[in-house]
Amino acid sequence: MPLLEVKNLSVAYGAIKALHGVDLSVEQGQILTLIGCNGAGKTTTLRAISGMVRPSAGQVLLDGKPVTGLKPHEIVRLGMSHCPEGRGIFANLTVDENLALGAFMRRDHAAVNQDRQRVFTLFPRLKERLKQNAGTLSGGEQQMLAIGRALLARPRLLLLDEPSLGLAPQLVQTIFRIITEINQQGVTILLVEQNAHMALNVAHRAVVLETGAVAMSGDAKALASSDEVKKAYLGHG
Amino acid sequence: MADFLQILVTAVAVGSLYALIALGYTMVYGILKFINFAHSDVFVLGAWTGFTASTLLISRFSISGPPPLWLGPLVLVTAMVVCGLVGFTIERLAYKPLRKAPRLNVLITAIGVSLLLQNVGQLQFPIAPDLALPFGASPKRMPELLPDAALLTMSFGDNQVVIGLVDVIIVVSAITLMLALEVLVYRTRLGAAMRAVSFNTDNAALMGIPVDRVISITFVTGAMLAAAAGFLYSMKYPGLNQPAHEVWVLLGLKAFVAAVVGGIGNVRGAVLGGFLIALIEFMGQFVWARTLDQWFSTSMAPTLRDVYVFAVLIIVLLVKPTGLLGTPIREKV
Ligand SMILES: Nc1ncnc2c1ncn2[C@@H]1O[C@H](COP(=O)(O)OP(=O)(O)OP(=O)(O)O)[C@@H](O)[C@H]1O
Ligand SMILES: [Mg+2]
Helix, strand or coil, rough: CEEEEEEEEEEEECCEEEEHHHHHHHHCEEEEEEEEECCCCCHHHHHHHHHCCCCEEEEECCCECCCCCCCCCHHCCCCCCEEEECCCCCCCEEHHHHHHHCCCCCCHHHHHHHHHHHHHCCHHHHCCCCCCCCCCCCHHHHHHHHHHHCCCCCEEEEEEEEECCCCCHHHHHHHHHHHHHHHHCCCCEEEEECCHHHHHHCCCCCEECCCCCEEEEEEHHHHCHHHHHHHHHHHCC | CHHHHHHHHHHHHHHHHHHHHHHHHHHHHHHCCCCCCCHHHHHHHHHHHHHHHHHHHHHHCCCCCCCCHHHHHHHHHHHHHHHHHHHHHHHHHHHHHHHHCCEEEEEEEHHHHHHHHHHHCCCCEECCCCEEEECCCCCECCCCCCCEEEEEEEEEEEEEEEEHHHHHHHHHHHHHHHHHHHHHHHCHHHHHHHHHHHCCCHHHHHHCCCHHHHHHHHHHHHHHHHHHHHHHHHHHHHHCCCCCCHHHHHHHHHHHHHHHHHCCCCCHHHHHHHHHHHHHHHHHHHHHHHHHHHHHHCCHHHHHHHHHHHHHHHHHHHCCCCCCCCCCCCCCC
């Protein structure tokens, strides 16, 4: 059974239909990347999965159990962590407080502390900035904070919305390396990316979204070498 | 000199009450981005609940003469609990259904709730001799819970400055509550959650924060602080006007001005604004109004004190539209 299954998902913002009947599933332990042009509906898909928008039709199943209709904070408790587009940092809180909120619903303090150390190993920079207001971090540091904070919920499934957006090429490499590392530690990942090249490189499987519907899906390496994808998303071919 | 100090004492006491009320305005604004116009009526409810509770307790325990020491704190807690429950109910019934509605709808609802409280407060179902529930339409006098004692008397020649027990109790209680709030907001997990919700509700929910509950708690906290302010106010000024009286409206308005001047949405700003507004109100009356009266040989000084408050509001809004401690919201993308 896949860890996450999305069936026939449709979302409308008022009169605007953003998704029509999207199907996808993420296997336990894998990275699935969701790529597509601006406005294709990638963010909307993640928002519907994590309960931030209510779908007009379709289902989201976590461990085979429907979570559609649950509130976002209830879904977090089931082991899904959503690192939103634009990072979702609380700029008025310190780095330390942001991290603490990542573990908001956890009571296993010893384990939270271990996870904090793990996050600091991944992002040593955060440790130096703990008492600083998160709004004063650089864009890249904010991205690290967002990912680190999401990890502190100890998710089984991590939704990442464009983690490489606006980062210098070198930092993009680092972020993707860390995504792989997190995945190897056992976290299943649904990765939305504009950087299709890097995303297809780290992912096991991929789904291409076009105007709110699935255009292609399959093995990431196979898609990366398909002509359509090369032409539309990899900028050559 | 003595006059000046005496007025300073009053300004600090009243300022601490403005600050308590302003905190409720600012907390609700911080989290829901609307002005809860019904907040000043919760303050009035606090004063009247204090009156009702102390009258009932005094007759229930047949207290005559100076009341025992436990009465004041008990009445304070009662008023806070009652107003907390009312605040909870208001939020649940009136504001929560409008979470996704335009701000204007919520604002108008708040005005409606305010009118409702003012008018329900004037109903009178007799429950005891000379006591009606809710509160009736005629003014009442708050029973004396404190001996009318001077804690400190300073002499300046012929004049005296008196620091009354009631002033000290007001300031000490208010500051204790403010410190408790400071600890809650800046030192606890719940406080961090409140600040997160106030920054971005959607993203706060993604942290696993139960947003609705945090909003509820914020409302209740604000209502309890207003209740405390109402009760403390009625100890200093025991003549209680009927719940819809303009004196109450003006007090609530000044506390609101305090919140705006301090920087609405900012907890420390509300405290600063509260003290500042009271100082300007009373000092303006004392210093400036005398000068005016001398110049124009009138005696309009007392009636002008509200003018200073709103003048300060206008000046602050012109010079620093976000208020003294307010910061414009920036989000890095
Ligand atoms: N709150 C909203 N109200 C109305 N329309 C919206 C809203 N959010 C998104 N849309 C529309 O839904 C469609 C899908 O948007 P979405 O944000 O999911 O795209 P995306 O694939 O994430 O794009 P990008 O790569 O630019 O982030 C777009 O046409 C967008 O204009
Ligand atoms: Mg997007």
